[in-house]
Amino acid sequence: MSKENVLRVSDVTMQFGGVVAVNNFSMEVNKGDIIGLIGPNGAGKTTAFNCITGVYAPTNGRIEFMGKTIVENHPSGKMKNLYKGENAGKYTKAIAPTPDKITKMGIARTFQNIRLFSSLSVFENVLIAKHLHAKQNIFTATFRLNHKEEKRMREESMALLKEQGLDKYKDDVAGSLPYGLQRRLEIARALATDPKLLLLDEPAAGMNPQESDELMEFIRQIRDEYDLSIFLIEHHMQLVMGVCEHIYVLDYGIKIAEGNPEEIQNNPKVIEAYLGVDE
Amino acid sequence: MTKHRKWLLSCIAIAAFLAVVFLLEQTIPKSSNWSMLFTVLEKGSIYALVAVSMNLVNGFTGLFSLGQAGFMLIGAYTYAIFTIPPEQRASVYQYFDGGIITFMLPAIPSILLAGIVAAFFAFLIGLPVLRLKSDYLAIASLGFAEILRAIFQWDKLGPITNGSNLLRKFTTYHTSLYPIIAAGICIAIMLLVINSSYGRAFKAIREDEIAAEAMGINLFKHKEMSFVISSFFAGIGGALLAMFQTTIQASVFRAALTYEFLLIVVIGGMGSVTGSIIASYLFIACREWWLRFLDSEQYIGDFKVPLLRAGFRNVVFSVVIMIIVLFFSQGIMGTKEFSWQGLGGLIRKIPTIPARLRRKFKKEAQVNE
Ligand SMILES: Nc1ncnc2c1ncn2[C@@H]1O[C@H](COP(=O)(O)OP(=O)(O)O)[C@@H](O)[C@H]1O
Numbered sequence: 150m151s152k153e154n155v156l157r158v159s160d161v162t163m164q165f166g167g168v169v170a171v172n173n174f175s176m177e178v179n180k181g182d183i184i185g186l187i188g189p190n191g192a193g194k195t196t197a198f199n200c201i202t203g204v205y206a207p208t209n210g211r212i213e214f215m216g217k218t219i220v221e222n223h224p225s226g227k228m229k230n231l232y233k234g235e236n237a238g239k240y241t242k243a244i245a246p247t248p249d250k251i252t253k254m255g256i257a258r259t260f261q262n263i264r265l266f267s268s269l270s271v272f273e274n275v276l277i278a279k280h281l282h283a284k285q286n287i288f289t290a291t292f293r294l295n296h297k298e299e300k301r302m303r304e305e306s307m308a309l310l311k312e313q314g315l316d317k318y319k320d321d322v323a324g325s326l327p328y329g330l331q332r333r334l335e336i337a338r339a340l341a342t343d344p345k346l347l348l349l350d351e352p353a354a355g356m357n358p359q360e361s362d363e364l365m366e367f368i369r370q371i372r373d374e375y376d377l378s379i380f381l382i383e384h385h386m387q388l389v390m391g392v393c394e395h396i397y398v399l400d401y402g403i404k405i406a407e408g409n410p411e412e413i414q415n416n417p418k419v420i421e422a423y424l425g426v427d428e
Numbered sequence: 429m430t431k432h433r434k435w436l437l438s439c440i441a442i443a444a445f446l447a448v449v450f451l452l453e454q455t456i457p458k459s460s461n462w463s464m465l466f467t468v469l470e471k472g473s474i475y476a477l478v479a480v481s482m483n484l485v486n487g488f489t490g491l492f493s494l495g496q497a498g499f500m501l502i503g504a505y506t507y508a509i510f511t512i513p514p515e516q517r518a519s520v521y522q523y524f525d526g527g528i529i530t531f532m533l534p535a536i537p538s539i540l541l542a543g544i545v546a547a548f549f550a551f552l553i554g555l556p557v558l559r560l561k562s563d564y565l566a567i568a569s570l571g572f573a574e575i576l577r578a579i580f581q582w583d584k585l586g587p588i589t590n591g592s593n594l595l596r597k598f599t600t601y602h603t604s605l606y607p608i609i610a611a612g613i614c615i616a617i618m619l620l621v622i623n624s625s626y627g628r629a630f631k632a633i634r635e636d637e638i639a640a641e642a643m644g645i646n647l648f649k650h651k652e653m654s655f656v657i658s659s660f661f662a663g664i665g666g667a668l669l670a671m672f673q674t675t676i677q678a679s680v681f682r683a684a685l686t687y688e689f690l691l692i693v694v695i696g697g698m699g700s701v702t703g704s705i706i707a708s709y710l711f712i713a714c715r716e717w718w719l720r721f722l723d724s725e726q727y728i729g730d731f732k733v734p735l736l737r738a739g740f741r742n743v744v745f746s747v748v749i750m751i752i753v754l755f756f757s758q759g760i761m762g763t764k765e766f767s768w769q770g771l772g773g774l775i776r777k778i779p780t781i782p783a784r785l786r787r788k789f790k791k792e793a794q795v796n797e
């Protein structure tokens with residue numbers, strides 16, 4: 150197995166005040182993988198996503214993307230004394246790009262609670278995601294000297310909507326779509342940024358079993374069509390089992406297990422973490 | 429309707445409007461009651477320009493700026509200072525030995541300069557403030573405007589700003605078409621911004637900052653852009669207001685002036701350029717013209733209408749505004765814009781109104797049975 154590495158998270162700890170939400174977490178995603186992250190509510194899954202996408206600068210640790218360090222941090226200032234995690238001296242740099250820079254590098258995401266531009270049209274939602282790679286500036290865009298770029302953005306957005314079966318809703322207000330389609334649109338919008346790695350935060354939340362089955366099929370499909378690697382969070386265990394080749398399990402911010410679906414299903418620690426939480 | 433025809437229709441409408449204004453200007457004598465129409469057209473256009481600039485930041489980008497009066501102040505002073513003829517400076521700057529500037533610039537470069545200086549200050553304010561997540565911009569921009577007003581009246585700057593004395597004798601315009609066309613061009617440019625890729629990014633920020641950032645939109649850069657463009661046009665609005673008034677004084681540009689624009693933007697609809705324009709003209713027309721009669725005693729036959737006296741106009745005006753803000757929270761236009769189709773639809777609906785009403789009453793009657 151010598152697949153090209155896409156994402157490598159090393160010893161990432163995220164501490165809010167005294168709360169360690171993610172504790173010394175390491176993982177990797179290789180090209181073409183569909184990787185899962187599961188764990189009970191409040192385990193730190195979304196926080197891990199937020200560290201990768203630049204929403205938070207992790208308190209300690211390093212994140213590499215396509216072989217390049219994109220995020221690195223170590224406890225400093227007040228955190229030096231407060232820090233409860235491990236590997237305190239291992240990292241020395243402080244690199245913390247904002248989320249837009251990370252997206253520009255090729256990591257796109259969706260949100261656990263859908264975050265569409267809800268009073269804008271479906272088409273505009275996707276079109277906005279094309280803004281970041283467009284060759285233009287405020288002057289050329291204002292005076293329409295960028296009409297070739299504008300045309301390209303519009304055509305690509307329209308093509309994407311067609312591929313996702315959303316073209317018939319293109320003029321609808323995004324917030325008025327049914328829930329399932331809003332999830333679809335959020336994924337389409339993420340794809341519009343031309344990502345290499347797609348992060349999905351509980352994409353099946355609020356779906357019935359049939360819908361989530363379809364979603365898993367859909368995830369495989371976009372992985373192949375858009376040449377992606379996918380890293381997804383799921384709260385419900387059964388769902389990830391069908392689609393992920395490799396699964397990480399978080400509990401109280403700590404990685405308690407990793408492996409293929411079968412190993413995870415039979416892992417006593419995982420079963421214990423999920424006991425008491427009615428699954 | 430094709431895009432081409434819509435363009436043609438718009439061009440014809442604009443040309444016709446300008447021609448009508450031109451003709452009226454030639455025919456209505458200055459002494460007539462109707463000369464207020466030109467005040468409304470001129471001041472309304474200038475207000476529309478500033479209101480749209482405020483809407484760009486507050487309605488389209490979702491920021492909360494209260495700096496409009498400050499940027500207008502900068503624009504008005506920049507314009508006035510550079511367009512007072514050298515031979516008049518001795519009398520204007522009589523307490524400051526004729527000031528320190530000894531040249532003058534033509535009007536249009538001065539108007540542009542007014543915008544650029546205002547934009548520059550906006551850029552500087554934005555640098556620290558727009559990096560912060562929440563509404564520090566409101567406090568910072570309001571504070572900036574208030575401090576600026578004091579600074580411009582400061583004696584030590586008298587050789588430039590004439591201290592707390594009036595600036596006058598600067599270049600003005602001689603036809604109502606001037607501010608109408610100037611404001612029109614500026615609003616057209618802002619419309620182009622709003623409908624460009626950057627305008628879409630501004631709207632994305634308004635809708636959801638976190639999602640916008642996740643879509644690769646640099647929040648700081650785009651907020652700064654919106655704020656600087658808005659202030660540029662507020663500066664130009666200030667310059668035009670100076671021309672309209674023919675004299676200016678820093679004390680005019682109080683926070684209350686900013687609130688007027690905020691009100692206009694809210695009444696017109698946050699996120700609607702058309703709304704801001706309509707609301708500006710209505711606002712000026714009501715305040716300066718239509719409600720004037722409330723300020724003087726009126727008789728119907730021998731009956732003296734009660735309450736009417738100097739200042740009553742402001743009471744009625746405030747009540748009207750309160751009612752509008754309370755009951756039309758979306759404003760006149762919401763986030764909609766003018767379109768020829770929309771207008772066509774509206775006109776086509778008019779003849780059907782009696783029939784609709786009848787149908788409605790019939791239905792209600794049936795329900796009641
Ligand atoms: N910004 C924050 N400040 C303080 N605590 C936070 C913050 N974000 C998340 N947490 C805490 O981190 C823990 C993990 O949250 P989260 O990552 O959302 O869990 P999950 O997505 O696995 O359900 C929770 O206890 C939550 O309260």
Ligand SMILES: [Mg+2]
Binds near residue numbers: 194195196261
């Ligand atoms: Mg979560």
